[in-house]
Amino acid sequence: MDQRKRLVLKQIVSRYIKSGEPVSSRTLLEEYGLGVSSATIRNDMRYLEEQGYIAKPYCSAGRVPTEKGYRFFVDWLLDLSDLAKEARLHDQHALIEYYRFPRQELERLLRKTAFLLANVTGLVGFVLSPRLEETELEQITLTPLGPRQLLVVLVSNLGLVESQVLEAQFTPAELAEISALLNERLRGKPLKEIRQFFELEEEGWIEPALRNSLAILGEVLARESRQRLYIEGILSLLESVLEGRDQGDRLGVIKLLSDERRFAQFLSEVAREGEVRVLIGRENPLPELQGWSVITMGYGYGVLGGLGPLRMDYSKAFSTTLYVGNRLRAILSSAERKEVDN
């Protein structure tokens, strides 16, 4: 494909993303002025159509990018100058300024991150939290509540705080002892490892006195191993859904987003660590996502990104996801380092 044809494709995609209407050869001529006539552009368009990058909604209409066209656009034609906006984003948008890290309030941080993604990109923004079991234990507190119940509070080094109520019978003295033991022994260990210890009861290091308390911890871990999902900006998605013509299952996406587990599962499978990945339309493994695009990035502990219609601003979405992802990783890893310093 020669240079001009790539340019024509790029202009068609850009224009269509802006206006949402099929792009004609004349529009291209008038708005971008390639220095050739509309007939020439038409010839190029015919080529692009033969190759499957663009299509006509009907015979005498302008052209619209196909999924293959978007894919080519994302792979080869993304404006690198937009990526430079990353930096400007940071400086200009006060939005990001509020985005500092109040330690230990991970929930709030992640929610804000999702909110930020949604607001900057205009898409649905999502953040999948770190798995509790993949962080390290910083503190465990056991408090009696009445005679038969026990409040367990787990704090991990990233600032996840989890509380659980368990049925258990201990005297306060026993509890204090167990609590001290647990903290002494397990502090700084990855929760995953602790869980394994718990499962491999046979190993010599477990003293009988610890066994019960480990059982408690194991129970908490088992209950709380799932990841949380923060989603913001569904409203913008709804607007896209309402715009669209009746293509059958319009609510599928919304249903998917309501099903936390399924969507979280999808994200974990799809995302790549430290790298922005764009899935366009049918490239998505889930049938509900036909007709939608998903952008993901693994930020080291979990996954974040955006979801929106095929006709989205890929440049902005890509660069924002990359920027926010890197930023979140930095914040979390500095929190971690801080911890190690102590």
Add this chain to the structure above:
Amino acid sequence: MDQRKRLVLKQIVSRYIKSGEPVSSRTLLEEYGLGVSSATIRNDMRYLEEQGYIAKPYCSAGRVPTEKGYRFFVDWLLDLSDLAKEARLHDQHALIEYYRFPRQELERLLRKTAFLLANVTGLVGFVLSPRLEETELEQITLTPLGPRQLLVVLVSNLGLVESQVLEAQFTPAELAEISALLNERLRGKPLKEIRQFFELEEEGWIEPALRNSLAILGEVLARESRQRLYIEGILSLLESVLEGRDQGDRLGVIKLLSDERRFAQFLSEVAREGEVRVLIGRENPLPELQGWSVITMGYGYGVLGGLGPLRMDYSKAFSTTLYVGNRLRAILSSAERKEVDN
């Protein structure tokens, strides 16, 4: 209005709720057979229309209930036999069986309640949590996290567990002392009162040693005094939204539901304690709720209910809200009693 006219109105409303289509005199004749001719029904309809209970979408169409019609229906024509279903609901639907009370997991309980409401009524179900400050303190735990931070965990008698991280400098020994003091002094007191104590620093009962720790508690209370809102079943609302013709601001409701504070505020203002209240269309103070109906009930600690289109099954919604509301109140007050027993 004579008996037959009321019956005609009731049948029109019932029929329209079922089918969603304007109800004609012939339909009424064929389906409910009042023992009079369609001409007579038409005469009654004309009366009902003059009085503003029903209306025609256009000249030669069947009749549709107006908001005034729905109001009359809810006030006078609600089928009391449907209220008897309350009991059956409890027995038959396994749904409700899972609805037991795992103490201390208030969050989960309330979320399930919202889910239950949504599933049984087919509307959006919501539950506004009790205010933290209106419950009693059961337990407060202070744990140091590193040299400068402090994890505060508050447990209230209803099972609300709140954790907060504060910046503060204490030695572990000081913390233990403060914690013990706080628990001894404040346990069983309403959080609201505690807060007032904190504000009225002058009062003699505060020993200087306690002042700092009270300041901490005060800070937590100030941050966490807002109520949580659990909403389930937005999907069903979306379906209603998609069905509807373009009446301008179709997304208003969704926007409102996304704005937790505003909606919570609305609920607090509107709900009545221990009583089911139905607000139909323009009876709602909020402009976004034109065209929607809201059912609320104060369950003693907070508010719960449902939201849906004007054309909803008021009988089912009413009885379900009443039943679930009473049930939740019973569960929570028994939790409270249990506490006192200890």
Add this chain to the structure above:
DNA sequence: TTTAGCATTCGCTCCAGTTGACTGCTAAGA
């Protein structure tokens, strides 16, 4: 390889005609 010009295609809009479902009204009957 590019361009100008022209025929062609086809969605969109408007309009007129038809159909069918209701209502409103009136006059007769109970």
Add this chain to the structure above:
DNA sequence: TCTTAGCAGTCAACTGGAGCGAATGCTAAA
């Protein structure tokens, strides 16, 4: 006075055809 049968009137929804206009495809010449 209330009820009923019958009939005329009304209007949304559907149908098909005409005209319009925005684009394209093609061809022949530059």
